[in-house]
Amino acid sequence: MDTEQSITGKGISQIVYNKFFTNFITYLIIINAVLIGLETYPSLYEPNKDIFFILDWIILAIFAIELLLKLYVERSKFFKSAWNNFDFVIIVGSIILYNTPFVSVLRIFRVLRILRTITFFPSLRRIVQALFLAIPTIGSVLILMTIIFYVYAIIGTAFFSNINPEYFGNLQLSTITLFQIFTLESWASGIFRPLFKEEPWSWLYFVSFIVVATFIMINLIVGEIVNNAQKITDEVEKETQDIKDDTSEIKELKAEVQELKILLKTFIAQKEEK
Template identity: 65%
Template sequence: MKESLKRIVESARFNTFITVLILINALLVGLETYPEIAENYGSWLLALDIIILAFFALEILAKLFVYRAKFFGNAWNNFDFIIVVGSLILYNSPFISVLRIFRVLRVLRTVSTIPSLRRVVTALFMAIPTITSVILLMSIIFYVYAVIGTFFYADIEPEYFGDLGLSLISLFQIFTLESWASGIFRPVFAAEPWSWLYFISFIVISTFLMINLIVGEIVNNAQKISDEIDKEAAELEGIKEDTSEIEDLRKEVGELKSMIQTLVDRK
């Protein structure tokens, strides 16, 4: 029974079924944000939500039965377990807001069921040390440019560079490239023509170079994961080929035995 259940749990059809349920759950949560739909079809939405949660609970129970303690050795399994158990515990509790958070978080289970998404998230987590270093460097750059901006442009645009805090907020707006030219740059540029050096250099360093460093690190980690998967696949293929050769040798040995036995019988 355990082996049969393991084949079901690890099958592509089962994973596809769970993924479809997660997407339906996401659709139901989205529909509940419309007051008219929630008022007219609230009971139906609630019933469907309970059914989907029951399937999720059965999935977790099946995996616990198959993998036992090994189930908790996988971070994605732990994530799924917390989401499902949290939803079950809080379903009839007064903490409606927390329950809604858990219901929305169920949508994130698509990450654990789709391998390509898992690789992307894993690559993102692998890049955290590098991202932390890049953020620290960006913080230093922000601070230096904020001090410079406050010294030079506080009298020209006190709304944006009146003190260090305002300068940091203005630089963050420039960093996001949100209305930075018309809102911040042009009034300063009109009073101080050389200010373009300040703004352009900040954008090139912070927005283009720093973001490319982060993206490049994530891409490199994703490539490493893909290479490891290809290597494992190649090793499995090699094992299959070795197994096939062994089977051929067994057949040949069997044929030789048959031939020898036939010769012995004739004598």
Template identity: 65%
Template sequence: MNFIKSLVTDKRFNRFITALILFNAVLIGLETYPPIYENYHTYFVVIDIIILIIFALEVILKILVWKKDFFSNPWNIFDFVIVLGSLILYSTPFVSVLRIFRVLRVFRTITAIPTLRRVVTALFMAIPTISSVLLVMSLIFYVYAVLGTSFYHEIAPEYFGNIFLTFITLFQIFTLESWASGIFRPIFEQEPWAWLYFLTFIVISAFIMINLIVGEIVNNAQKITDDIEEDTDEIKEDTSEIKELRKEIQELKELIQNKSE
């Protein structure tokens, strides 16, 4: 059991699994090219089975080492579900569902690389704040959709003919995709004050709100990093204390030996 534990916690083993996940991702991408997949179909299937077996063995070994504690980590549960789902569905007619599980294996890169785990954790921690920001953005979209439909439904009915079309148009403007030449300038030629509507919407939605979301994620990522550094400092302090205790014990032993002599 000690050998298995040293194996699954070894950095070289984790690097091998990470490389295998990335290699599996490349294979899945190559399968989208019909000429390559049709010519080497057998090789793709054999390699995929070997990779799946290795992933299954990895999960089994980790369960043997950590037992119930394995399922206390959400990332371990994520790995377990993906591997188990792939195994169960491999010989079934549910090919489309199996493909989903095979593609989801790429996400195991997150579980294998600590920095990616921190980023995703920061994203989840920011969900409450992001939800509030999204609610404010929804209100802003709604207000501007009503205004846009009222002002420009006759000038550009294909973009502002009704509130649904206006929502789609605002989303295109929000992404800054061809909004100036395709939407703004034709309206601006007939309505000179249209720049005020478009620019205020872009500044409020695309710049301010997105920066709020990104800022919250960055703050959470920094918080996680600070917590890890704090834990590391505590471990270093404990290690130094243990070294000092060992040194004192050794000195006591030497003192006792000298007195006994």
């Protein structure tokens, strides 16, 4: 019985970790996300409710089967993966709460499973790793940006509150205004030019803020992400080169073993002739 279970387990394991099965689940996740997106169009969804309902049940059933197979193969190890825990909550919750008002929320969360596709594309995986590695630096940059926003908000409130109270009436309004300027959205026509007519020197305030907050700070973040991405690429190339070196060494060893076999055969043949 143990042997049969072991053979069955190996067979299921081969199915679960098979590339075709993995790709099939990935495509199904994408299809599920597309279907949920199409449901947001009433003109398309209302006439085809039954079709969407059937497809939703089929996809959910396949996801449930995948979950059961993984649980059978990985057992207690299954819950050590954050992705597995996320899938478990979403799929089990969707099944239990299918006929309740909460199912719509869980179905929306099922769209987040599309993030799993990141793990199947090396280039995307490297970008995400670079983003995570840049988090400490980004945090420091954000603290610095907060200080810059606070200083400029106080300056703006002090000098421009009487001229343009709509945008610089208090610290809160000034901060929101600075955020709009930071995004470069309608800052010149909506905020700067009317103020420039009253205070000609105000261009120094706006230009200096845009240069420091928008250009320099954003470039620091982008630069850090690019550097981390380059580090990851270099590490991957180094690992690949190590594998190539190991492969070449194995080939050389095989060639030497083959030569030894030939020499041994020659030696044995000579001995037999004597």
